[in-house]
Amino acid sequence: MSGDDEALLRGAIKEYYIESREHVVVPDQIASREFGYQKLGYDGMIRHQSLPDEGALRVLLSREAPTDVYCSNARYLFPSMPMKEKEWQGADLIFDIDAKDLDMPCREGHSVAVCSECSRVSPAGGPCAACSSSKVSLRSLPCQKCIKAAHDETEKLKSILCGDLGVDPASITVYFSGNEGYHTHVRAADLDGLGSRERRELADYVMFRGAVAEAYGVPRQGAKRRDLPARGERGWRGRLAAGLGAEALKKAAAGGRDRYQGALEAASAAVGARIDPQVTGDIHRIFRMPGSLNGKSGLSKVRAGPSPAGIYAESCLLADRPVEVLAECPHRFSVGRRRSLGPYSRERATVPLYAAVYMVCKGVATAAAGAGGQGVN
């Protein structure tokens, strides 16, 4: 990242944390949480930070202008000590759903390949068009289909959490991650003390992983067959019948226990909530802090509404003064309130600050000289 890019981002981030204080959600029991952050010009994560109160958090945000801020879902007696000495006290249950894990067919069409060798931008799916290097990193631009799919998965997750696992809807808070996913936070006393293995078990449950044929009506040879799942039944039996179709289940069962087992295993992707199980099982994770900026996009992690339609605009909280960038992007895209940006073929463009930050974060633009000097320093 060039010095001009860094200056642009630093200025915009600092301005956000000073001018838009109300957007930052101060974690409850802040003194018991571990914080971490990443900042420009520093490789890696600064972890094991503890903050006594909201004031200390605000000072850190405005002083360090971090690109990404993370806060533990766990609470500790000694949050700044090494992990083994922190004395874990409990943790919110969290679920991460990311559009990149949903195998959306549209993905290649709104992704670009940024070359690690020459930084040029090409359409996704091949080597760098400029230098033919195969070392490219894929960056996805906003897509309503993807974000809707992630939103739908989150709704599915919520329905399982509330209907099956008895989670009180009031204890669930869903956030848009600021990039292309949703974070679901559950604050429930009975789940708070669960360890990593138990949380992985809950993850398997919501994903419909580990189901055995015997539990869904088809026993091993010789045993008595039970009823196959039918529509209208509650829990996984009903969802399975609705998702795969009662006829398909009947057909698979007629093929024998192994075939039926195969059908159940394959069903996970179709009927299960497609969360990242690693996130849910990790009780020491530091997780993007609500209201903070996402360094992959410059958008904020904000509370999600009932519809995903306006989420990119709702999470776009940086200023909109014009900034000049050198842009290169083969696709047209929208960000924030700008419905149409690009395509750009390595050209100068004047865009709102939020769009400039977005494009620099995605690697499809670099700041023009002096572009970063206009924000708060």
Added chain:
Amino acid sequence: MEGIGRLECARYPFLANAGEYIADKGFTIEAFGTDPDLVPFIELAMRRIEAAASGLVYSSGLDAGDASEQSVDREVFSFVVATVLLRAAGARSLVRRFALSESRRAERFLERSLARESRERDMPARLLEGLFSVRVRRADYGYGVPVASYVRRSVNFHEREWKLVNRDVHAGLVRLTAHQVVRLVRQELADHIAERIRQSPTPPTLPNFEPHVARIRGLSESLEPKYAEVTGEHPPCVKHAMAVLERGENLPHSGRFMLATFLLGRGWDVGRIAPLFKGAPDYNEKTTLYQLNNISGAGGGTRYSCPLCDKLESQGLCHRTAECEGIISPMQFGRRREA
């Protein structure tokens, strides 16, 4: 637990009141160790221990419904004396077996009481809540156990039928039969009994106990598990990880960690493991050696061990075959207990 009756004391003698019961009857441990008239109780205690050593569950008149005072005395006295003998022998393997056998015995009574439409049903529910904080709810379908209570225990079971996804779960409750409810707490019951034995003070050397203590030590030694490596073959998850690297494909960080910890656990050194990662698309010799040394605990750091099968399954790294039956860690693959 408060309010335990005489019959409950006999059925669940591991509850604290069993000691009081003996005291109330005017006996002491010393009396059992010295009074020839009390030797029959020591012999009963040995029967309990020998049943456990053979993998059986002790049966007595109580099982057949004999609730007489003598029957209750026999139950409580023999249990308490058995724990004293085990403590005196310091027989760790046998303590575990005894605890499991006694918990299975208690299960029988718990299950019967749960299944009955009577006030007796309250006792198991109280016991489960009092000892293990499991709030069991009675319903027309059987019993409902809160999801959190269920998964805290079920994650220790290797049979896949216990996975939450294979249960009927609704409104925060897991539906179970009386048998399943008591099975759920078996290990905790066993742990509770074993802990009671471990925490009890070492009894003095007493003449009635000595020959039995020596016999228990012998029994315990014969039960120490002996493992032999019967094959040098790697488990399918490890083979799969190696194949991925050989093909030059990306192996996720969790897969690399599993491979490294497994091979370190099998005695490979860092220098022998590092070349396996040469096929990784992002291979960097310096980084690989740094990571391997870190995992191996070189320089006095933590030596990491290979993740268990259930974690690997959650990470999508498990490629279970029939040969994996009965193991809970890749490290156990190919190892069988000697007869």
